[in-house]
Each structure stands twice: as structure tokens, then as C-alpha cells.
Amino acid sequence: MSHAFSAARRPLLALSALALAASAHAQNKLDTVVTTATRTPQRLAEVLADLTVITRADIERQAAASVADLLRNNGCAEMARNGGAAATTSLFLRGADSRHTLVLVDGVRMDSQSTGGASWQGMPVAQVERIEVLKGPASAIYGSDAVGGVVQIFTRKGGRQISADLGVALGNLGTHKADGGLFGSSGIFDFAVTGAIEESDGFNSTVDYPGSFSYVPDRDGWHKYQGTARIGAQVAPGQRAEFVALRTHTNAQYDGSKSKPLVDDHTVQDTDARRLAWTSQWTPALQTQLSYGQSRDRYETQPSPYLTITQVRNLALTGSYAVAAGQQINFQGERIEDELQNSGLVTAGVGKRHRNAVGAGYLFNQGAFSLQAHARHDADSQFGSVNTGTLLAGYAITPGLRVVGSVGNAFRAPTIYQQGTVYGPDLSKPGVKPLMAEHGHNVEAGLKYTAGAHELSLTAYRNRVGNLITFGAAGSCQSAFGCYQNVSEAKLQGVSLAGATQLAAVNLRATLDLQKPTDASTGLLLARRAKRLGSVNADTVLGDWTMGAGVQASGARFDNAANTRRLGGYALMNLNAQYKLSRDLKLQLNLDNAFDRATTTAYGYASAPRTVLASLRWTPAL
Known part of the structure; x- marks a missing residue:
């Protein structure tokens, strides 16, 4: 047993005990209004699905390098990354592939039709108000992509009082950050405008492993620019219009080949999102929202000529x-x-498709019994129609203990790239069929316990994902190197525990996932996914100080589908402290990977070493 694996296993055992004994913050979140679980406003206490909320306070206190780090640190997902905070990143929700998680930013769908799934390295973090993470299939509500779950990111909104939020930060690795925002309202209008910049010299993102093709002993830095604008207008009683715009720009260095050590390779990514929405409360019983959203993801490598939009x-x-x-x-x-x-793409470099969908849901809540049923029909211009449905039920055994369960299916449409390149099916060949949508069939059951300030949840699930699209043998396409085919099936099963409690003045939160995401035909673990992972976070207030600590731990994984290339387990500790200098000014210190553990989540790539960040944040009311 390796040292790294042993280091990970000890905290995971501690996580088990803490999660089973845990409860919630002194600040009860059950009255929080969420929208992701049903696509309509709902109290968190009424949600039947497995839903996690990460608040603005969590975001500021942890000062995570990215949204992906934030989700991993709070036990929502596993992460694999090819280097620093701006490098290509994958997230695995309940062991599902990264492309099987639907990502929304203020209701706008974020996706890549080349690789499939959202580009996590382009997601903003400084402007985020909260994040809702829905685990489990949700295609009956959202359509394609929501096989493993949904991550919805909400950017900051204006308030009644005009205020500002300004922050600057300096750290090791040549890191410096600055962000600012102006929020408020005037008459029928409310507004929020934010911006952020981050630059870092980074660290050497590659490791000199045997067989490594890209190791270059240099530092791989990055810079990010992000901005959002939100304008709302209460046009009339019950009638509200809102416009949101977001833009991020990321330029990150990477090592393309060790045979060319003097070449400065870069990935340049621009992400844009816009949404216009009109919300109407026609009667106390009837509410509608009409919206138009558009996102654009542009990814380019330099000087290697690759561009996809x-x-x-x-x-x-x-x-x-x-x-x-x-x-x-x-x-x-x-x-x-x-x-x-x-x-x-064989179609002059441009591919298009569309989907039309209709859906309905029924929510019932009477006494101890709750029921939800959702159904949706999607008609795709390329691969045909898909029907999805989800049924959820809950029963309150006691006022504080509720049993819940659900069954449902979901799908992910093939990407335009998978279908429209020389690697896609060549329908002129006898017996070759178009790619079918990937399908997930899920069943789960759980317990949710609340008692005063205490919470605990336990969820057991099994999700079989069929028609998985993989790059397989040649023969069905025009390429002699291989073809995309519906040939695989994955079995995702496990148990998730989450809880939090207040012990004296200390708030504790913990998660533990015992899972087995496997290839159904071989029984081997899916690449870069562990059987055990978890997190523990704690914070307390001591006078003008707010102190916090967190541990993220993962068992061993394999980098390849054959399970021959092992990645050791790890346990990382992060520390944070805030000191209130005045009513509007605070100093914050963050120490991540405090023991400077050398870890890797993708073979040949290093993860961040010990990082130190000192920040000043000024939040005056104007």
C-alpha cells in the first residue's frame, strides 16, 4: 500500500464517522429558495432530490482557484485536471462522465459540441452568488446532458441599497488577483456589474513520468479576465424583465511536447453568455417565464493550429x-x-442541429406525503426523438425524518463533432447506423434527517448508462485510425452521505461517497474515478476572527480504462482565516494544500503545490 493511499484512507475513515454523526450549520439553510430541482422556486426543505447549495459566504471564505475546485472542496464531485487552475478540467458527478453533467450559468446552457460537456476552466468564480448542485438524472426537466446531474451557477444580483465590493489579493507562484462589483437599485431598475482579473506564473504542470511525451521543466502560468452585467426592471406589479451578460477570457500555458522545450504553447478560451428573461406573476397561482439565452465557447491552441467554436x-x-x-x-x-x-467537420467546417421539446411536471405535498412526476419529449433534428421521465416520492416518518426515493431516465445527445467528422458513422457503408443518444436509467433511495439546527442525508443510487459513445475500432467511418461508436455501458452505483453540525462554536460539514463506477462489460473502474472520496469543512468565529479548515480526500484511481496505470490516493488540507479590520474592511488569508502534498489527478500532470493567498476585501455601502 502506497504512502499516498494510506494518507487518503485515514481521513476517509474519519469522514465516515463524522458524516454519520453530523448535522447542520447553526444557520439553517432549509428555508433557502432553490430552483434547480424542479426548474421553479422551491424551499430547500421541500426538495426530494439530492441537492447541495454552496453560498456566497462559502465561496468567499474558501477562495477556491476555480468553480471546479470549489465543487471538489465541498464534496460535490471528483475532479481531474491537466495542470493548473486554467488547464483542461473534467468533473465527475456520481462517477458519471464530465459530459453527462448539464451546466447552467444564470439559466444559460454551457456546452462544447466538440468534446461534449462544459469547459470548466472557463467558468467564473469571483462573480458567483451561489451554486446549486443536483445529483441524479434530470433530463425529464432539462433535456439532453443531465445524465449524472445538473450544476447551476448564479452570478451576483443587485440589492435595494447601492453597495460596492472590491478585493485585491497576492500570493506565491506569482499570483495576483483583483475583483470589483457595483450593486444596487434605482426606481424600477436594479443592477449588478462585476469584473475580475487573475494572473499567475503557475507551476510546472507536467511530471517526468516514464513515457511522458510532454514534460518540460518550466512554469506554466495563466491569466483570466472575467466580467458580468445584470440589469433588471420591475416593469409593473408581477412583471419583471432581466438581462444578464457574462464574458470570460483565459490564456493558459501548457507543455505540448518535450521535443520542443522552447515552444511557448498556449490554450486561449473565450466564454460568452447572454440571457433575456421576462417573468410574469399573472395571478397568485399562475407564474410564467419567457427567456432567450445564448452561449459561445471558443477554444484555441497556439502556436499549434486548432480552433473550435x-x-x-x-x-x-x-x-x-x-x-x-x-x-x-x-x-x-x-x-x-x-x-x-x-x-x-466534413460539412465545410460548420455543423448545425436543433431540438424542440415540451414537458410537464406535477408536484404534490400533503401532510407527510410528497410526490413529484416529470415527463418530457425531445425531438432532435439529427438522431430522432427521446422521451424521459422521473418519479420522486417522500414520506415523513417523523417531523424530522423523511424517506425519499426516485426512478428516472436521462440522455445525452451525440455531439456534432462525433457525428459530423471522418470519425463519425459513414452512412453510405452497408449496415452502418447513425449514433444514438446515450441513455441513463437511475433508481435511488435515501433518508433526510433534520432536528433543529441539525441535518443528515443518506442516498443510495444505481445508474446504468447505455449506448455510451467511445472511440473504437475503424470500419464504420471514413477514418482508418478509429471511429465513434455506441459500444459501451457503464454502471454507476454507490452511497452518498452528507451532514453538518455545530459543536460548541464550531460549524462542521462533511461528505462521504462510497461508489463503484464501472464498465459494465468488464467490471473495471472507469478512468480517473475513485471508490472512496469525501470532505470535511469546519469554521468558527472568535471575536473579529473567522477561522476555517477543510480536508478533501480521495482513494486511489486508475488513469486508463484497462486499470493498469494507477493514480495514488490523496488527502489535502486547506486553511483560511478572516479578520475584520473595520465594518467594511477585512483581511483574509488562505493556505491551500497546507502540507504540500504532491498529487496527480491525470497521468503525467501535476496538481498545485502549497499555495498562499493574502486578500483585502472592502464592501462599503454607498
Whole structure:
């Protein structure tokens, strides 16, 4: 047993005990209003699905390098990354592939029609107000992509009082950051404008492993620029219009080949999102929202000439109608248009498709019993129609203990790249069929316990994902190197525990996942996914100080599908402290990977060493 594996296993055993004994913050979150679980506003206490909320306070205190780090640090997902905070990043929710998690930013779909899935390295973090993480399939509500779950990122909003938020930070590795925002309202209008810049000299992102093709002993830095703008108008009682725009720019160095050590390789990524929405409260029972969203993901490598651009457009009408007390009907209709610009496409470098969808849901809550049913029909212009449905139920055994369960299916549409390049099916060949959508079939059951300030949840799940698209043998396409095919099936099963409690003045939160994401045909673990992972976070207030600590731990994984290339387990400790210098000014210190553990989440690539960050944040009311 390796030292790294032993180091990871000890905290994981501690996580088990803490998660089973845990409860919630002194600040109870059950009255928080969330929208991701049903696509309509709902109290967190009424949610039947497995949902986690990460607040602005969590974001500021942890000062995570990226949204992906934030989700990993809070036990929401596993992460694999090819180097620093701006490098190519994958997230595995309940062991599902990264492309099987739907990502929304203020309701705008984020996706890549080349690789599939959102580009996590381009997600903003400084401007985030909160994040809602829904685990489990949700295609019956959102359509394609939500096989493993949904991550919805909400950027900051304006308040009644005009205020500012300014922050500067300096750290080791040549890191410096600055961000600012102006928030408020005037008359019928409210607004929020934010911006952020981050630059770092970074660290050597590659490791000199045997067989490594890209090791170059240099530092791989990055810079990021991010900005958001939100303008809302309460046009009339019950009538609100809102416009949101977001842009991020990332330029990151990487090592393309050790045979060319003097070449300065870069990935340049620009992510844009815009959304216009009109929300109407027609009667106390009837609410609708009409929205148009558009996202654009541009990814380029330099000097190596590779460029791919994905655009997603989404027109949606959603709403709800309260039939009676404790009974509600949700409805939706939407059109999603995907466009890919990539030189590898056989259709003059541009591919397009669209999906039309209609859906409905029924929410019932009477006494101890709760029921939710969702159904949706998606008609895709390329691969045909898909019907999805989810049924959830809950029963309160006691006022504080509820048993919940659900069954449902989900799908991920093949990407335009998978279908439209020389690696996609050649339909002119006898017996060759178009790629089918990947399908997930999930069943889960759980317990949710609350008692005053205490919470605990336990969820057991099994999700079988069939028609998985992999790059297999040649023969069905025009390429002699290999073809995309529906040939695999994955079995994702496990148990998730989450809880938190207050011991004296200390708030404790813990998660533990015992999972087995495998290839159903071989029984081998899926690449870069562990059987055990978890987190523990604690914070307390001592006078003008707020002190916090967190541990993230993972068992061993394998970098390849054959399970022959082992990645050791790890346990990382992060520390943070805030000191209130005045009413509007505070000093913050963050120490991540405090013991400077050398870890890797992808073979040949290093993870961040010990990092230190000192910040000043000024939040005056104007």
C-alpha cells in the first residue's frame, strides 16, 4: 500500500464517522429558495432530490482557484485536471462522465459540441452568488446532458441599497488577483456589474513520468479576465424583465511536447453568455417565464493550429400553476439550437442541429406525503426523438425524518463533432447506423434527517448508462485510425452521505461517497474515478476572527480504462482565516494544500503545490 493511499484512507475513515454523526450549520439553510430541482422556486426543505447549495459566504471564505475546485472542496464531485487552475478540467458527478453533467450559468446552457460537456476552466468564480448542485438524472426537466446531474451557477444580483465590493489579493507562484462589483437599485431598475482579473506564473504542470511525451521543466502560468452585467426592471406589479451578460477570457500555458522545450504553447478560451428573461406573476397561482439565452465557447491552441467554436441558443417558456394547496403543475416548451465551427467537420467546417421539446411536471405535498412526476419529449433534428421521465416520492416518518426515493431516465445527445467528422458513422457503408443518444436509467433511495439546527442525508443510487459513445475500432467511418461508436455501458452505483453540525462554536460539514463506477462489460473502474472520496469543512468565529479548515480526500484511481496505470490516493488540507479590520474592511488569508502534498489527478500532470493567498476585501455601502 502506497504512502499516498494510506494518507487518503485515514481521513476517509474519519469522514465516515463524522458524516454519520453530523448535522447542520447553526444557520439553517432549509428555508433557502432553490430552483434547480424542479426548474421553479422551491424551499430547500421541500426538495426530494439530492441537492447541495454552496453560498456566497462559502465561496468567499474558501477562495477556491476555480468553480471546479470549489465543487471538489465541498464534496460535490471528483475532479481531474491537466495542470493548473486554467488547464483542461473534467468533473465527475456520481462517477458519471464530465459530459453527462448539464451546466447552467444564470439559466444559460454551457456546452462544447466538440468534446461534449462544459469547459470548466472557463467558468467564473469571483462573480458567483451561489451554486446549486443536483445529483441524479434530470433530463425529464432539462433535456439532453443531465445524465449524472445538473450544476447551476448564479452570478451576483443587485440589492435595494447601492453597495460596492472590491478585493485585491497576492500570493506565491506569482499570483495576483483583483475583483470589483457595483450593486444596487434605482426606481424600477436594479443592477449588478462585476469584473475580475487573475494572473499567475503557475507551476510546472507536467511530471517526468516514464513515457511522458510532454514534460518540460518550466512554469506554466495563466491569466483570466472575467466580467458580468445584470440589469433588471420591475416593469409593473408581477412583471419583471432581466438581462444578464457574462464574458470570460483565459490564456493558459501548457507543455505540448518535450521535443520542443522552447515552444511557448498556449490554450486561449473565450466564454460568452447572454440571457433575456421576462417573468410574469399573472395571478397568485399562475407564474410564467419567457427567456432567450445564448452561449459561445471558443477554444484555441497556439502556436499549434486548432480552433473550435460552439454556440448554443435556447428559447424557453416555463411556468407553474398552483391547482390547489399543496398541488402544482409545471410546464415547459423550448427550442435548443447547437452550432459547431471546427475544421474537422466534413460539412465545410460548420455543423448545425436543433431540438424542440415540451414537458410537464406535477408536484404534490400533503401532510407527510410528497410526490413529484416529470415527463418530457425531445425531438432532435439529427438522431430522432427521446422521451424521459422521473418519479420522486417522500414520506415523513417523523417531523424530522423523511424517506425519499426516485426512478428516472436521462440522455445525452451525440455531439456534432462525433457525428459530423471522418470519425463519425459513414452512412453510405452497408449496415452502418447513425449514433444514438446515450441513455441513463437511475433508481435511488435515501433518508433526510433534520432536528433543529441539525441535518443528515443518506442516498443510495444505481445508474446504468447505455449506448455510451467511445472511440473504437475503424470500419464504420471514413477514418482508418478509429471511429465513434455506441459500444459501451457503464454502471454507476454507490452511497452518498452528507451532514453538518455545530459543536460548541464550531460549524462542521462533511461528505462521504462510497461508489463503484464501472464498465459494465468488464467490471473495471472507469478512468480517473475513485471508490472512496469525501470532505470535511469546519469554521468558527472568535471575536473579529473567522477561522476555517477543510480536508478533501480521495482513494486511489486508475488513469486508463484497462486499470493498469494507477493514480495514488490523496488527502489535502486547506486553511483560511478572516479578520475584520473595520465594518467594511477585512483581511483574509488562505493556505491551500497546507502540507504540500504532491498529487496527480491525470497521468503525467501535476496538481498545485502549497499555495498562499493574502486578500483585502472592502464592501462599503454607498
